[in-house]
Each structure stands twice: as structure tokens, then as C-alpha cells.
Amino acid sequence: MKRGATQLTGKFITFEGIDGAGKSTHIGFVRDWLAGRGKRVVATREPGGTALGEKLRALLLHETMHLETEALLMFASRREHLAQVIEPALARGDWVLSDRFTDASFAYQSGGRGLDRAKLEALEAWVHPRLQPDLTLLFDVPLAVARERLDATRSLDKFEREEADFFEKCRNEYLRRAAQDPGRIVVVDSTRSIPAIQEQLGHVLEKLL
Ligand SMILES: Nc1ncnc2c1ncn2[C@@H]1O[C@H](COP(=O)(O)OP(=O)(O)OP(=O)(O)O)[C@@H](O)[C@H]1O
Ligand SMILES: Cc1cn([C@H]2C[C@H](O)[C@@H](COP(=O)(O)O)O2)c(=O)[nH]c1=O
DSSP states (O other), rough: BBBBSSBBSSSSEEEOOOOHHHHHHHHHHHHHHHHHHTOOOEEEESOOOOHHHHHHHHHHHOOOOHHHHHHHHHHHHHHHHHIIIIHHHHHTTTTEEEEHHHHHHHHIIITOOOOOOHHHHHHHHHSSSOOOOSSEEEEOOOOHHHHHHHHTTTTOOOTTTTTTTHHHHHHHHHHHHHHTTTEEEEEEEEEEHHHHHHHHHHHHHHHHO
16 A cells, blocks of 8 residues: 555554553454464554653653643654654554554543644644554443453553543544544444454454455
8 A cells, every 4th residue: 555655565553442441452462363364563552662752651641731732742752653663664564553543642632631623633634644544443441441440450640540521531532533434443342351352353354464
């Protein structure tokens, strides 16, 4: 597929959902599933994925900042990530699995925090005007389920300490985007058991091979 000036022959899959929905759990499964079919896979994450991006991640997850600063730093991390990791991997023909990408900015900075969607659309048009994921897996759970899973596992970062209403708005924005772009965004009911989810993921991935 041609996306921009360079021939990007690999496939780009992103994993989305509110915190605790189960994204990270399933990235390992997808990586092994693809590797078992002979694909070279790069697993990465946002914010982060590069040395600079990981420094920005530490700021974003732990420092209080203006909403627009937060959105700009998310896209600064993404710009570096695209240049250093995502685009070179796709150009090599690798499959890239990213734990979050631009849908997360729309869900969290616009849905959750209320930033004007048009500002994010402008950043998206600047940072990756022609590249979109081939597939986005949206792990969807009610907030109560996500919260229970998170509380059981670790200490919470700045986003994870937000109120219930924030996550309801993030979830609604994710679902709104999925309804708008059903060809790219597949909603995965993440309240089910891990094996049941993985069976669905296998069917979805088959179609992308
Ligand atoms: N379908 C499931 N059923 C039961 N437990 C699950 C399921 N999926 C994930 N979990 C558990 O929930 C916890 C959170 O999962 P995970 O870390 O994958 O979520 P996440 O969406 O990546 O969260 P974050 O965005 O905060 O990183 C983990 O302990 C994981 O084992
Ligand atoms: C890419 C991106 C992420 N976020 C938020 C969403 C999460 O709360 C954290 C990342 O933590 P995770 O445990 O690795 O999921 O960052 C955001 O608000 N906007 C974004 O663009």
C-alpha cells in the first residue's frame, strides 16, 4: 500500500480502550499469532516507543499540565514514534502493533477532557496526513470492570486516577469513532473471557493476512 511518499508494505494495527480494558494483555497474543504465521512484528506503545517518547510519557503520565500542552506533547511523541519506529518498520514490510495511537488523543483529550476536536484533527493532518492504522482493535468494557481490573494490579498514574465521568466520556468517544469508521475499528467486547476474546481476534486477523 502506498501511504505518502514512501512505499509502506507492512500492516499497522492499533490497540485502544479505556485504562484496564485489556489492550496490553492481547498485544502479546496478536504478536505470537502473527509470528506463528511468519510475520515480522514490532510491538510498541504511545505515548512512548522511542527514547524521547518515553521521556515525554513520564511527563504526560505524572505531571499536571494545560490540556493543550498535553495534546501537543502526545502528538510530539507520536511524530517521533512515526519517524523512528512506525514508518521504518512498515517500509521494511514488518507488522506494527501499537498500544494506542491517535484514537486515544480523540478519546482522552477531546472526549474526556473536552478539547475541541478540530484542534486534534489539525494535529492529525499535520503529523500523519496520509497514514491510518489498517486495523484498530477497540477493547470495550464498562468502567466498573476496567476499574476493578486496574485496582487489582498496580498503583495508578495521572489518567488512571481520573473520575468515573472522565472515563465514561472517553469510552463514548471511542464508540462514536468506531461507529463512524467500522471498516477500520473493530469493537471487541472485553468483558468476555480471555480465550473467547482471542478466538475473535484470530478471525479478525485472518482477514488481514
Ligand atoms: N478479558 C479479561 N478477563 C479478565 N481479566 C482480564 C481480561 N483482560 C485483561 N484482564 C486483566 O485486567 C488487568 C488489566 O489488563 P491490561 O493491562 O491488559 O489492560 P490495559 O487496557 O492494557 O490497561 P492500561 O491501558 O491501563 O495499560 C490485567 O491484570 C489483566 O490480566
Ligand atoms: C496515546 C495517548 C494516551 N493517552 C493516555 C491514555 C492512558 O491513560 C495513558 C497511557 O497509559 P497506558 O497504560 O499505556 O495505556 O495515556 C492520552 O491521553 N492520549 C493519547 O494520545
